[in-house]
Amino acid sequence: MRFAVFGTGVVGRTVAAKLVSLGHDVLLGTRDPAATLARTEPAGTGAPVAPYAAWQAEHPRVGLATFAEAARSAEVLVNATGGRVSVDVLTSVGTEHLDGKVLIDLANPLDFSGGWPPVLDPGNSDSLGELLQRTFPGVRVVKTLNTMNCAVMVDPARVAGDHDVFLSGDDEEAKASVRELLHSFGWPQANILDLGGIRTARGVEMLLPIWLSLTGRLGHADFNFHVQGA
Template sequence: MRYAVLGTGIVGRTIATRLSSLGHEVVIGTRDPAATLARTEPDAMGTPPFATWHMAHAAVEPRSFTEAAAFGERVVNTTAGAATLDALKAAGSVHLAGKVLIDIANPLDPSRGMPPVLDPVNTDSLAEQIQRAFPDAHVVKTLNTMNCRIMVEPSRVAGAHNVFVSGENKGAKQQVTEMLVSFGWPESSVIDLGGIESARGAEMLLPIWLRLYGALGHTDFNFHIQGAH
């Protein structure tokens, strides 16, 4: 399968690495590949520059959002929530139409201080905004409720825990579930919350996730819905 992972941050790199290691053809999308490769400083979170990561993962080529989306049979959005709609516009609706668009982003707004709040929230969600803006894409919200290392290696957290999927298209959710199973998620750990509107619930987990991170002092935890099965 050909995957376009949009976003060169730690989440995008982690997903791209995992998909590549599973034998998929993966490109990673960014606004300006040359500028992304030219950066030499870690970002504000201490993440090493993209070029450092790319040296160890040469199979994953950086491409413009448009080229990446044109290449991918599936598209994974890992851009910052505030930049997502612009990134997808740059990708181009023609290159998203008919494809499964896996949205892992969270609409975090750090402009009002820490911890960040959500925007949109409550009466809307980023996933719904994406689906409205790109009605011909099959948007599936998933994986946004945990640290990215757990996304691709769920066994980091001992015991049963869950990952959620939200989306309008049952076939798309099934394809995403198969991708999650290939990452190591037991099929029984995938909870289908419902239509894309239900992504509000998954996105609104972030505020307690951030406070649990503060309370526990680490990110190797995940939500488990006890009694779900």
């Protein structure tokens, strides 16, 4: 399958590397590829990550393109941009490269402007998943994987025991295809919990504040939520 992964941060890179390891074609999307490749400073809002060019050199099978160029030939889109810029990114792609495609939304609308911890915005009466679906009604949004560290997203076995990933979306066929993709990442079917329509994205995005608290208390991010008794 041909994937476009929007966002060249650690989440986008981790998912892109997993997808190519499974034999998929992947283009990472960025605003300005030349500028992304020219950066020499470490990137990232949390722990610093290597400049993109250094990572690219180690992952020659991942291509880099503008958001629109990456989306043009892709069958499946992955939103790994910062949640606060996701609408702008998809606007720059254009509905002609969005409509009819599955958009896997991994992003969280965290506002870092007030320092640490970031505030979820919207937080209670809307969600990024709903906003994307509402703004781009032709794309088939599936919210998933946003509730854990990206290393866990693509390698669930690094957390011992049962733990879960959630699915939210209005398109049942899209959710079924994302379920299969998650299964190929190593997620057991029983740990992929379909919560319902895209409105339930609100609940999974609202897991972020406790996730951030737990990361701080535990001193690591190799954990995940499990619904015991489901």
